[in-house]
Amino acid sequence: MRTFVLTATTLVMTALLAAPRSASAVDFAKDIKPIFEARCVECHGPVKPKGKFDMSTKEGFFKGADGKVAIAGDPQKSDIMFLITLPADDPDIMPAKGDPLTKEQIAAIETWIKEGAKWPDDVKLDVPEKAGPKPDPLNTPGLPV
Numbered sequence: 412m413r414t415f416v417l418t419a420t421t422l423v424m425t426a427l428l429a430a431p432r433s434a435s436a437v438d439f440a441k442d443i444k445p446i447f448e449a450r451c452v453e454c455h456g457p458v459k460p461k462g463k464f465d466m467s468t469k470e471g472f473f474k475g476a477d478g479k480v481a482i483a484g485d486p487q488k489s490d491i492m493f494l495i496t497l498p499a500d501d502p503d504i505m506p507a508k509g510d511p512l513t514k515e516q517i518a519a520i521e522t523w524i525k526e527g528a529k530w531p532d533d534v535k536l537d538v539p540e541k542a543g544p545k546p547d548p549l550n551t552p553g554l555p556v
Contacts, residue, residue: 437523439530446516448536450506456538461507467538469530486524495520 437443447466455466464480465471472480475490482488497504499511506512512520523529 437519437526439523440534442519443523443530444534444536446512446519448539450509450512450516452536452538454507456536458538467536469532469534472530473528481524481528483528484525486521489524489528492517492521492524 452467454461455464457465457467457471460466460471462476464476466475466480477490479488479490481491486492491505494503494505495512495517504511
């Protein structure tokens with residue numbers, strides 16, 4: 412009997428350890444928002460959005476130019492997946508500036524879409540301020556000369 416219990420326990424433990432684990436859910440605020448803020452919203456923000464696509468809010472992102480930016484549950488039909496996975500030398504790749512997204516960033520976005528593309532209503536992307544002329548300290552009121 413003791414041998415049976417040990418064998419059964421060993422088999423159950425082996426099955427549990429060998430079973431594929433589901434990847435942890437992608438959290439928009441922790442995993443996706445930083446990618447969008449660092450690589451996308453500078454061009455696709457509220458001030459003169461390129462392609463008339465303002466992704467700084469949930470509503471703007473899902474509205475997109477044609478409403479197919481991210482199809483919840485279906486990354487293959489989502490325009491964003493097509494654009495971020497184009498070859499690096501393709502003129503339509505996104506982001507258009509800088510290096511392409513990393514494989515890890517692309518995988519996070521793909522998983523986020525597969526999991527339903529959940530974007531909390533109260534979360535907006537932080538839009539970087541555009542760099543402008545630096546103030547002249549000699550002509551700036553309130554600064555000692």
